[in-house]
Amino acid sequence: MKKNIWAICFSAALLLFSAYAALDTFVLSESYNSNAVEMNTSMFTDSVESVNAEEAENESESEAQAETESTTPATKKSRSKSSGTQGGSSTTARSTETSYQDENVSITLTEYYQYNTKIYVADVTLSSAEYLKTAFANDTYGKNVTEKTSSIASAHDAKLAINGDCYGVQERGYVIRNGIVYRDTAKGADVLCIYADGTMEVVSDRDYTADELINMGVWQAFSFGPGLVEDGSITVGVNDEVGRAMASNPRTAIGMIGENHFVFVVSDGRTPESEGLSLYELAEFMQSLGVETAYNLDGGGSSTMYFNGSVINNPTTGGSIRERGVSDIVYIG
Secondary structure, eight states: OHHHHHHHHHHHHHHHHHHHHHHHHHTOOEEEETTOOOOOTHHHHHHHHHHHHHHHHHHHHHHHHHHHHHTSTTOOOOOOOOOSSTTSOOOOOEEOSSEEEOSSEEEEEEEEEETTEEEEEEEEEESOGGGEEEEEGGGOEEESOOEEHHHHHHHTTOSEEEEOOOGGGOSSSOEEETTEEEEOOOOSSEEEEEETTSOEEEEETTTOOHHHHHHTTEEEEEOSOOEEEETTEEOSOTTOOSTTOOSSBOEEEEEEEETTEEEEEEEOOSSSSOOOBOHHHHHHHHHHTTOSEEEEOOOGGGOOEEETTEEOSOOEETTEEOOOEESEEEEEO
16 A cells, blocks of 8 residues: 555656646746847947948048049049948838838748748848847747747837747757847757858857857857758758657748848648648758758747738647747847
């Protein structure tokens, strides 16, 4: 009888511990920073100062050359200076159902149907990577703090947004957002680095600390993964998958075609109209867009694309078409 009592007590304790562990991991929220909106834009300031110094030097050389030429009687030159904003005169923002453009941002949306799946692509060109930003649910860095992608995007006046890397249900993995290190614990995985110069790279967190990445000019870093394309070549296998996820899923990914030229990609899935994508199919599709680098973000029910005030894909949660809460977003604004 005593043996049975001990067995019953042990089983009950194990059940309670398992339930608590599950709640602590996936349900119970904990705020570490309840006003996580800081941006470290100094890396862009340094870049602008460098560009301005170079332009000033070039202008000085041009003026010296012009003065030399003006001393020659047979040569008559006239010079004029244009005024306005850097990179051209300011233009009024123009927006349609499938595009947005102002002097710093150009977005074009295209819908594809491949692999029996609807895929939504936002082609984004920026004057600076400073316009590629991130935001946390409820502006709070914490554990299991969630909010709908559309709600976070609306609160930050985003022109375009996709869900992020679901950092809030992980204990490890670098979290660098808007030039600020929020988590510096490695997990031995692919890290997507978006640099202030408008380039992207996939590195291993075994090779760099979070502070080293900041010193290298990393503006955003994500730790979901894996990397899909590097140097234009697919880096996942046909049977690779994220954890125990199904082979066909709604997906979210980001890729770089060139400096400050990105693609945001979201696919539907788990519906009669859209089967969903495997990781390899996602990598193949990203490669077909001409990306040099591509990276997998959180997928499944999290996969959401928001543009000009509306969700444009069909997020699936619990078998129905609706958004679910996420930890963070990537947005243009």
